[in-house]
Amino acid sequence: MTIDEPVPTPTALGRVVATERKPNTPHEFHFWTALDSPVGIGTIVRAQGDAPVNGSIPQIYGVVVEGLSYTDLATPLHDVLGHDGAPTAASLAATRRAEIRLYSAAVLRQVPEEPLQPVPMGQVFLAADEDVAIALRMDAYLRDGARTGIPIGVYHAGGTDAPIYLDADFLIGPEAAHLNITGVSGLATKTSAIEWIMSSIFTHFPAQKGSIAAVCFNVKGPDLCFLDQPGTIDDRDSALYEKCGVPATPFENVQYFAPFKSDGFSLNTLRSNDELTNNVTPLTWGLREVLQYAEVLLNKDDVDAKADALIDFIRERIVDRDFSDPLLGNKRYLVRSFADLEMWFRDVLSAMENKGNEGWRTHHVATIRKVRNRLSNISTRCAGLVTDAGTVSDLPFGSFQDRTVYVIDVASLEEDAQDLIFARVVTRLREHLEKRDLGVNHVIVFVDELNKYAPNDGQDTYVRKMLLDLAERGRYLGLVLFGAQQFRSQVHRRVVGNSGTALFGRMDADELATPGYAVLSQAVKTKLATLEKGQLMVRHPHFTQPIFVRFPRPAIMRGRDGIEKYPQSVDIDLDAAVLRSLRSLDPSVTLNWVRDAIGIRDDEEVIRARNATLRERPADVKKFFVSQLKPVVAAQPAERQPAAAIRSAPADDPYGF
Amino acid sequence: MTATSMSTERTAVRPDHAIGRWLASLFPDGEAIDGEAPLELVAEAADPPKLAQATVIEGRDLRAIDVGDTLEVAIAAFLDGRQESTVKMYRPGGVPIVAGTIGAVIRERRDRRMFTWSHRVDQRIYVPARYLNDADRWALDTSGANVRDTTAGTPDAIEHPLTLRELARNLVRNDRESLEHALAKEWCAVETRPLLIDGGISAAQPIARSACAIGVVKSHRTLYVQGDALRATLGLEAAQRTSVFSINPEKRAPVASWYLRLRDRAGRDPMWGLVRVEVSAPAGRDDIGARADEVSRWILAEAAPLALPDGRWDKMVYGVRDCEEFLRAVM
Numbered sequence: 006m007t008i009d010e011p012v013p014t015p016t017a018l019g020r021v022v023a024t025e026r027k028p029n030t031p032h033e034f035h036f037w038t039a040l041d042s043p044v045g046i047g048t049i050v051r052a053q054g055d056a057p058v059n060g061s062i063p064q065i066y067g068v069v070v071e072g073l074s075y076t077d078l079a080t081p082l083h084d085v086l087g088h089d090g091a092p093t094a095a096s097l098a099a100t101r102r103a104e105i106r107l108y109s110a111a112v113l114r115q116v117p118e119e120p121l122q123p124v125p126m127g128q129v130f131l132a133a134d135e136d137v138a139i140a141l142r143m144d145a146y147l148r149d150g151a152r153t154g155i156p157i158g159v160y161h162a163g164g165t166d167a168p169i170y171l172d173a174d175f176l177i178g179p180e181a182a183h184l185n186i187t188g189v190s191g192l193a194t195k196t197s198a199i200e201w202i203m204s205s206i207f208t209h210f211p212a213q214k215g216s217i218a219a220v221c222f223n224v225k226g227p228d229l230c231f232l233d234q235p236g237t238i239d240d241r242d243s244a245l246y247e248k249c250g251v252p253a254t255p256f257e258n259v260q261y262f263a264p265f266k267s268d269g270f271s272l273n274t275l276r277s278n279d280e281l282t283n284n285v286t287p288l289t290w291g292l293r294e295v296l297q298y299a300e301v302l303l304n305k306d307d308v309d310a311k312a313d314a315l316i317d318f319i320r321e322r323i324v325d326r327d328f329s330d331p332l333l334g335n336k337r338y339l340v341r342s343f344a345d346l347e348m349w350f351r352d353v354l355s356a357m358e359n360k361g362n363e364g365w366r367t368h369h370v371a372t373i374r375k376v377r378n379r380l381s382n383i384s385t386r387c388a389g390l391v392t393d394a395g396t397v398s399d400l401p402f403g404s405f406q407d408r409t410v411y412v413i414d415v416a417s418l419e420e421d422a423q424d425l426i427f428a429r430v431v432t433r434l435r436e437h438l439e440k441r442d443l444g445v446n447h448v449i450v451f452v453d454e455l456n457k458y459a460p461n462d463g464q465d466t467y468v469r470k471m472l473l474d475l476a477e478r479g480r481y482l483g484l485v486l487f488g489a490q491q492f493r494s495q496v497h498r499r500v501v502g503n504s505g506t507a508l509f510g511r512m513d514a515d516e517l518a519t520p521g522y523a524v525l526s527q528a529v530k531t532k533l534a535t536l537e538k539g540q541l542m543v544r545h546p547h548f549t550q551p552i553f554v555r556f557p558r559p560a561i562m563r564g565r566d567g568i569e570k571y572p573q574s575v576d577i578d579l580d581a582a583v584l585r586s587l588r589s590l591d592p593s594v595t596l597n598w599v600r601d602a603i604g605i606r607d608d609e610e611v612i613r614a615r616n617a618t619l620r621e622r623p624a625d626v627k628k629f630f631v632s633q634l635k636p637v638v639a640a641q642p643a644e645r646q647p648a649a650a651i652r653s654a655p656a657d658d659p660y661g662f
Numbered sequence: 663m664t665a666t667s668m669s670t671e672r673t674a675v676r677p678d679h680a681i682g683r684w685l686a687s688l689f690p691d692g693e694a695i696d697g698e699a700p701l702e703l704v705a706e707a708a709d710p711p712k713l714a715q716a717t718v719i720e721g722r723d724l725r726a727i728d729v730g731d732t733l734e735v736a737i738a739a740f741l742d743g744r745q746e747s748t749v750k751m752y753r754p755g756g757v758p759i760v761a762g763t764i765g766a767v768i769r770e771r772r773d774r775r776m777f778t779w780s781h782r783v784d785q786r787i788y789v790p791a792r793y794l795n796d797a798d799r800w801a802l803d804t805s806g807a808n809v810r811d812t813t814a815g816t817p818d819a820i821e822h823p824l825t826l827r828e829l830a831r832n833l834v835r836n837d838r839e840s841l842e843h844a845l846a847k848e849w850c851a852v853e854t855r856p857l858l859i860d861g862g863i864s865a866a867q868p869i870a871r872s873a874c875a876i877g878v879v880k881s882h883r884t885l886y887v888q889g890d891a892l893r894a895t896l897g898l899e900a901a902q903r904t905s906v907f908s909i910n911p912e913k914r915a916p917v918a919s920w921y922l923r924l925r926d927r928a929g930r931d932p933m934w935g936l937v938r939v940e941v942s943a944p945a946g947r948d949d950i951g952a953r954a955d956e957v958s959r960w961i962l963a964e965a966a967p968l969a970l971p972d973g974r975w976d977k978m979v980y981g982v983r984d985c986e987e988f989l990r991a992v993m
Contacts, residue, residue, distance in 0.1 A: 077987065079971035087968035098966045099735040100980050101774045103987065 018042045018163075019108070019129035021052050032112050034067060034124035037105055043163035044069060046532045047542075047553035049132040049140055050110055054125035061117055065124045066132065066140030067110030068550045070526040076102040109526075111550045113140040137167040142547040146172040155209050156249035157202065157508075157543055158554030168249050169554045171506055173211055175546045177447050181505030182480030185455070187493040188510025192538050193563070195489040196228045198508060199451055200559035201251075202487075206449070207408045208251045215446030215483075216407035220400075220430065223414045224423070224453045227564030230276040231571070232410055233259040233284070234562035245557035253560040258409040262288040262400060264390035264418065264426075269612050270582035271574075273389055274414040275564075278571035283589055287619065288413065291395030292343050294429065295383060296320050301428045301467040302386070302421050303379050311372045312379075318368070319376075323349065332356045332365060342395030343384045350377040387422040394609065396616040402433050405444035424468045427458065431471055431484075438482040447483040450475065455488040456495040469497060476503040494519040509533055509542040509551075525551070579608055583615050590618070591626035602631055610634060675785045675993065678748065681761045685751045688801050692751045701747045701760065701831040709883060716886035719918065719944070720906035720951045724891035726898050727905065729922070729955045733963040736956075737876070738855035739770040739779055740981030741846055744989035745838040747788065747831055753798050756823035760788040762810075762834035765989045766841040768849055768857065769981060776984045780848060782841050783993055786810050788830040793821055810837070843869060850874050856960065860982045863917060863940045870915030870942060876957055877917070877940035880977040882933055886919065896932035898923035901962055906954045908943060916943045918950055922958050924965050925976055935976045937961070 019038035023029040034052060038044050046069055054063035078084055088094040115121060116139065130136075137160055138144050146153045147170060154170030175181040184202070188194045203219050210217050223229040235255050238246075246253040261284055263274035271277070276285055299316050300308060308316070322328065324346070328338045333352055340346050350373070357363075357370055364370065384391045400411060413430065415423045431450060437443035452458060452472070459472040475486050476499060488504065490496050494516060501507070512533040516522075522530060529551065533542060539558065542551045562570070577585070580599050587594040603611050614633035623629035676684065682694035718724050743766035751759045767781035791799055791811040802809050812829040813819045819829055842859070843866040849857045850872040863869045863877035886909060887895045895904050903922040910916040917940045925935035941957060944950040964979035972983050 077983075083968050083970040087966045087970075094966070097733075099737075099774065099963050100771055100776060100967065100984070102967050102980070103776065103984060 015130045015133065017128035018044060018131055019050070021124060021126045021129060022107070023124075023126065029124040031115070031121050031123055033109060034065065034112065035107060035109050036129040037107050038129070040104065040106055042106065043131065044072075044106070044108060045162070046070065046072060046528045048162040049113070049137055049160065049165075049552070051130045051132050051136045051140070052110075052124060052127055053130065054127045056125065058120070058122065058125075059117065063122070063125060063127075064116045064139075066113040066116075066136060067124075068113055068140075068552065069108050070111045070550070071109040071528045073107040073109075074104060075107075076104040078102065113549050114142060131163045131165060132167075133165055134167040137165065137169070141169065141552065143170050143172075145547070146170070146174070153211050153214070155202075156205050156251060157545075158541060158556035159245050159248050160552060160554050166248060169543065169552060171543075171545050172547055173206075173209075173214060175505050177206070177210070177214070177217065177449070177485050178480035178483060181546050183476060183486045183488070183504040184506040184508065185493070185496075185501050185504035186487075186489045186508040186510065186541075187512065187516075188489075188491065189513050190491050192511055194510035194538060194541070195453070197539075197559050198510065198541060198556060199487055199489060200229075200232065200561055201556050203410065203449065203451075204256070204559065205249060205251050207256070210447075216444075217447040217449065218405045218407065218409045218411065218445045219449040219451060220411045220413065220434065221451040222423075222427065222430075222453070223412055223416050225416050227275040227416075227568050228453075229412050230261075230274065230414065230564055231281075231562040231567035232256045232412060234281075234567060234571075236558070236560055236562040236566065238558050238560050242557035242560075245555065246560070249557075253557070255561045256410050258406060259284060259412060260401075260409060261285040261412045261414060263414040264288045264387075264422065266417075266576075267388040268576075269389065269392070269608070270579055270615070271576055273417045275416070275568060275573050276414065276571070277574040279574065279585065281571055282585065287398045287616065288390065288400075288426070289392050289396050289398045289616065290390060290429070291392055291397050292341065292346055293324055293395070294397060294399070295387075295391050295425065296324060296380075298425055298428045298432070298467070299380065299383075301424050302383055311369065312376050315368045315372055315376045316380075318366070319346070319380075330366075332360070332362070343381065343391070343393045345395075347377075347381055350381070386419065387425060390418065390422045390425065394613055396613060398616060398619065400430060400433070401444070402437050403442055403444055405448070407445055424458075424466070427452070427468050428471055431475060435475070435479070435482060435484055438484050447485065449485045449487050451487040451489070453489045455490040455500065456492050457490075459488075459497045459500045461495050461497050473497060473499050476500045492516050494521050505546050507544040509536075509544075510540070511536040511538075579603070579611060583611060586615050586619055587626055587630060590622060594627065598627065602627075602634070604637060606634055606637075675763055675783055676761075678750075678761075681750050684807075685759060688805055689751065689753070689798065692753060694751055695749055698749050701749070701827055701834075702745065704827070711883050711885075713888045713892070714884050714886050714909075716907040716909050716919070718891075718905050718907045720920075720954065724887060724894055724905045724907065726894055726902045727951075727955070729901055729903050729958040729962065731901065732959065734956070734959045735963045736856055736960045737771070737858045737964060737981070738853070739768050739849065740776075740858045740860070740979070740985050741766065741768045741842060741849070742860040742982050742985035742989070743767075743838045743842040744986060744993060745834050746993060747834040749827060749830075752823070753794060755793060755821065756826075757790060757793045757798075758823060758827050758830060760812075760827070760830040760834070762786050762788050762830070762837070763993050764834060764838040764841055765993045766838065766845050767985050767988050768845050769985050769988060771981065776981065778988065780845055781988070781992070782845065783989075784808070784837075784841065786834075786837065788812050788833055790819065790826045790829060792819070793826065839865060846872075846875060856957075858961070858964070858979065858981060860978075860985070863942075864909065864911060864914040867915045870917050870940075873942055875942065876961070878961060878977075878979070878982075879938040879940065880974055882936065882938065886938070887921070895921045895936075898936065900924070900926040900935065901958075903939075903954060903958045906950045909940070917941065918943050918954070920954050920958075922961060924962060930976075937977050 019036040021034055021036045048069045050067055052065040153173040155173050156168050157171050158169055160167045160169050186195050186198055221229050233255050261276055263272045266273045323340050329335050333356055338349050340349050357365055384393050415426050434448050459469045493501055514534050517530045540555050542553050544551045584596050584599045614630055617633045618630045686694045745764045747760050747762035749758045750761045763785045765783040768779040769776045770779035786808045788810050790813040792813040812833045846869045854874055856876055857874050859877045862879050863875045869875045900923050904920045906918050906920045909919050919940045921938050923935050927934040967980050969975040969978040969980050969983035972978055
């Protein structure tokens with residue numbers, strides 16, 4: 006608009022009304038509109054008082070939370086009588102009855118803030134862009150020079166399309182933190198919303214707040230398996246991206262981590278297509294990595310005080326230590342893997358049996374047997390993740406990259422293995438963030454199905470304790486939990502309660518009937534129960550009332566499309582698995598070369614060599630790989646010794662040989 | 663959609679308590695009356711029911727006629743008025759000072775919804791000037807208020823307080839009717855579309871002569887039929903009318919009129935759903951019968967929606983109720 010153009014005067018769309026029975030208060034007011042006004046549940050409006058207070062006209066911003074419509078009918082029966090009981094006759098009536106659209110709005114903000122008075126009578130206007138910013142107090146964090154706004158979507162009503170911003174200080178910390186999203190399954194709202202918000206954060210996270218990365222646990226299907234692949238979006242989505250200032254592109258930097266299957270060499274992920282494995286790294290841990298989190302895998306019945314003491318002893322005195330004991334004949338042990346530990350257990354128990362001892366170093370033989378049983382079982386229960394040999398391939402703790410998404414695919418794992426991964430990864434993140442040596446200043450941890458991992462009831466698990474700790478202390482460290490679940494009411498109250506920002510997609514009516522939603526009006530609940538795909542209700546510390554926004558479809562290949570375009574690799578043999586792994590480091594590696602190199606070596610040795618190569622990423626891949634294999638004595642053909650004659654024949658014997 | 667009024671006039675209407683305060687400041691020795699029932703609600707000595715003469719101008723005898731079952735929506739607007747008068751103070755000798763508020767509105771129908779075409783609201787003070795002392799009269803005359811003398815033109819009005827209140831109420835009613843007439847004239851001056859007026863149209867010549875004005879009378883204290891004609895009238899079935907007759911009251915304009923039954927009266931009193939329609943008297947060889955049929959069908963088309971919860975819903979069309987509700991809201 007140029008200077009010469011007149012500033013358009015907004016047209017009032019309603020008038021504030023109040024009666025003794027339905028009075029206005031400082032937190033709620035009522036207004037009526039024309040029948041064809043664009044007002045609906047969730048619409049933000051501005052009421053303008055008629056008389057100045059302290060020299061300024063009060064401006065009251067509110068969001069519509071309830072709507073009523075009625076006519077001058079005293080009873081429905083009158084309508085029946087009026088049309089002789091024939092509904093079709095009603096459409097022939099010469100006159101429509103007088104009717105009203107009466108709305109109730111919850112106050113978002115009053116300007117001036119003091120004195121806080123009941124909302125005065127006056128005209129009501131549809132909130133324009135700048136009104137929306139004031140109403141939601143976004144003006145405080147959209148100032149030039151102190152901008153910490155993260156677009157979450159676009160608020161749409163009438164002719165208004167206003168981007169809605171969350172405050173990074175309250176989304177990522179330190180003022181508040183964490184985000185929780187609830188919604189029914191099957192609409193792709195929760196995952197899509199998280200992907201969109203992460204894109205938005207990566208684009209708009211203020212430079213002065215440092216670097217940020219995300220760690221996402223893919224707990225089901227291919228949802229997060231194609232974050233680096235472009236998806237299709239329509240014009241409407243493009244407009245939303247443009248409005249929010251976020252590029253409609255997939256994530257540039259994504260690293261995938263997945264354990265092996267139980268065969269030890271096939272990656273246990275839906276992202277196993279040859280074309281996409283360049284950024285997929287195996288996730289394998291050994292004894293040392295697992296033992297610290299034994300509690301995750303061992304339930305309370307397993308780990309009593311005595312067993313716990315023995316595990317501590319093993320962790321502190323056995324693993325990675327040069328250990329000897331008179332009972333064991335001063336044999337020296339260096340336990341580095343489950344295989345080493347099993348050998349150690351066997352020797353200890355044999356020695357005790359031989360000497361008839363009931364206990365060793367205060368540990369009863371039954372406790373030792375029990376702990377041996379449980380620990381040895383871990384590598385079986387978590388096969389593919391935990392290796393007997395102690396091979397470690399882990400997330401790059403200490404060298405995390407800014408604006409990078411680290412996806413850990415645990416979708417196909419057993420519950421124990423999933424728990425172990427959650428516990429260890431989050432704990433390591435916390436430890437590194439505490440020491441400020443992770444590589445980035447902030448990490449978003451995305452966990453889906455929170456009602457499974459941090460349930461409101463049930464036994465207290467290590468994972469739940471860890472998530473509670475993350476929810477309560479994470480924001481001080483820069484460790485932020487983005488959680489998603491279908492039923493918010495089934496997630497631990499301290500987890501959702503500590504979530505500064507809450508998003509709601511389409512909700513189940515049963516869930517909305519739970520006490521946690523009692524603060525919402527019936528109309529808002531109805532809207533929540535019928536929300537379209539791509540719409541969210543947002544609660545944020547700066548917003549005094551929930552706000553409805555529309556967000557674009559992520560510019561990322563949907564899991565279903567990804568699976569069709571990049572089908573999962575069929576299970577392959579060890580040769581092919583090694584070829585695939587090594588070729589990602591050196592394209593000149595061929596299947597024949599792999600077969601020649603492997604020869605007749607057993608699988609375990611080959612996998613160990615492959616893992617070592619992947620871990621070291623040497624310049625000369627072939628040479629390093631071969632060096633990791635045990636040398637084989639070259640086969641030499643045995644020379645045939647001529648058989649000695651039993652008796653030599655006379656030289657002149659014509660029948661001799 | 664926005665309602666556009668052709669003209670709207672509204673003088674400052676003081677709320678009840680403000681009038682009381684104003685009178686108290688005007689007459690410091692007086693005591694403002696608070697909470698008195700409006701005069702319209704106070705039982706009045708009603709005129710006795712009567713039968714009046716009328717000349718049948720459609721055929722020779724008055725009979726029941728079917729108006730046809732094809733309803734036509736043709737009425738473009740509705741006019742009604744409302745009044746409210748309350749004694750606010752008594753001066754020495756029980757002389758009442760009455761505050762009267764009058765209003766009238768034309769509500770136009772557009773796309774089946776009602777909008778205000780024009781409305782007027784006015785407030786006046788009604789006093790029997792003849793019975794006020796000089797000081798009081800002077801105080802009122804110089805107050806700037808619109809003061810109406812209820813005893814002007816009624817030299818035989820006695821000093822009885824009830825009589826004086828009745829005079830006030832009647833003058834308020836007259837003023838309200840004048841306001842209605844003024845609006846009706848406005849409509850008829852610029853419109854040719856039919857205007858349904860709540861009540862008779864014979865009181866004002868220009869309206870009574872206008873082809874666009876249709877009066878619908880709901881009260882029947884005066885019946886213009888007797889004998890067989892009365893029996894035929896009270897025996898009307900729904901959607902039947904009587905023959906047209908001419909009414910030529912004293913001091914009023916002649917109009918053509920007929921009775922029309924809006925609803926089936928089975929099980930109810932004989933006047934249930936019965937209205938009397940007034941239109942301008944036919945000129946020359948006009949086919950008044952055909953016009954009566956047409957206008958009757960227009961009115962029958964207004965039978966729905968019902969004017970409930972108004973107690974007169976059997977005779978009241980919804981457009982008139984809408985006018986009343988509008989006036990109730992703005993007065």
